[in-house]
Amino acid sequence: MKPQVLQLNPILIPAINDELASLYQMHKLFEMTDPQAFLREQGAAVEAVITGGHTGISRDMLAQLPKLKVVAVNGVGTDAVDLAYCRERKLPVTATIGALTEDVADLAIGLLIAACRNLCAVDRFVRDGQWEQHPSPSAIPLARRFSGMRVGIVGMGRVGRAVAVRAAAFGCQILYTDLQRMGDLEHEFVPDLIDLARASDALVLCAAADKAEGIIDAAVLDALGPRGFLVNVARGRLVNEADLTEALAAGRIAGVGLDVFVDEPRVPAALRQSERATLQAHRASATWETREAMARMVLDSVAQGLAGKRPTMSLTT
Numbered sequence: 001m002k003p004q005v006l007q008l009n010p011i012l013i014p015a016i017n018d019e020l021a022s023l024y025q026m027h028k029l030f031e032m033t034d035p036q037a038f039l040r041e042q043g044a045a046v047e048a049v050i051t052g053g054h055t056g057i058s059r060d061m062l063a064q065l066p067k068l069k070v071v072a073v074n075g076v077g078t079d080a081v082d083l084a085y086c087r088e089r090k091l092p093v094t095a096t097i098g099a100l101t102e103d104v105a106d107l108a109i110g111l112l113i114a115a116c117r118n119l120c121a122v123d124r125f126v127r128d129g130q131w132e133q134h135p136s137p138s139a140i141p142l143a144r145r146f147s148g149m150r151v152g153i154v155g156m157g158r159v160g161r162a163v164a165v166r167a168a169a170f171g172c173q174i175l176y177t178d179l180q181r182m183g184d185l186e187h188e189f190v191p192d193l194i195d196l197a198r199a200s201d202a203l204v205l206c207a208a209a210d211k212a213e214g215i216i217d218a219a220v221l222d223a224l225g226p227r228g229f230l231v232n233v234a235r236g237r238l239v240n241e242a243d244l245t246e247a248l249a250a251g252r253i254a255g256v257g258l259d260v261f262v263d264e265p266r267v268p269a270a271l272r273q274s275e276r277a278t279l280q281a282h283r284a285s286a287t288w289e290t291r292e293a294m295a296r297m298v299l300d301s302v303a304q305g306l307a308g309k310r311p312t313m314s315l316t317t
Contacts, residue, residue, distance in 0.1 A: 056080020070305025111257025
């Protein structure tokens with residue numbers, strides 16, 4: 001009999017789904033009309049779980065899966081998984097760390113350029129026929145040059161470093177903050193977040209700090225100033241959205257590029273309606289290349305866990 005695998009989120013790569021189906025008895029909880037009935041009746045047979053970073057898996061669900069050997073997270077976020085409980089059970093929890101780096105960094109730079117150059121607002125201006133009605137160059141406000149900016153990076157892990165490489169290629173001065181200075185980096189380390197904002201033309205949030213919340217508040221935004229830009233490709237809750245919307249509306253910062261939000265998929269109306277905001281739907285890793293690489297890492301983690309091995313990407317064992 002094939003091992004029983006419980007899948008809590010879809011995987012968008014058809015070839016990976018075919019491979020999973022050929023190797024395992026797949027149970028797609030996200031398609032079930034009565035998930036609780038499945039857990040009561042068949043949870044005891046489940047040996048592996050595939051989930052996403054946002055969905056994770058609750059302690060209550062874990063407790064209903066006594067034969068579980070591995071939890072494979074198709075993403076890098078594990079704050080929705082009870083890691084302490086998994087450690088108690090010596091249960092491996094894996095993540096697809098490293099697979100997302102290049103695409104997330106690409107989108108961070110894309111969002112920053114789009115925000116500086118008003119790409120989305122001008123796109124709407126053209127599509128809505130406004131250019132024909134208002135052909136004067138003064139109908140569109142002048143934009144901000146990205147090349148040569150002072151870019152402050154919050155969190156100098158894999159993504160932060162990849163953003164720094166890209167920004168440096170545009171002649172940008174790189175500054176950063178993290179828990180400590182990185183000895184292998186020549187970029188300027190600024191330990192205080194407000195000081196970093198004050199010294200930067202743009203702040204790019206790359207921190208994977210699962211427990212941090214609201215660190216980008218009114219004080220930081222005021223330090224960034226009316227010509228400053230904010231980009232977030234990390235965690236939505238790093239930003240105090242009420243403070244952000246007020247700062248945008250008042251012109252206390254120049255613009256934002258956001259891929260993540262506090263209460264996804266709900267985005268504050270003030271952000272959706274602002275011409276100063278460039279928005280994405282948590283899509284930083286949404287390329288065929290990255291999603292296939294992530295799914296391959298999930299496949300490897302499940303196979304290793306079911307074989308009784310410590311998965312290469314385990315965070316708990």
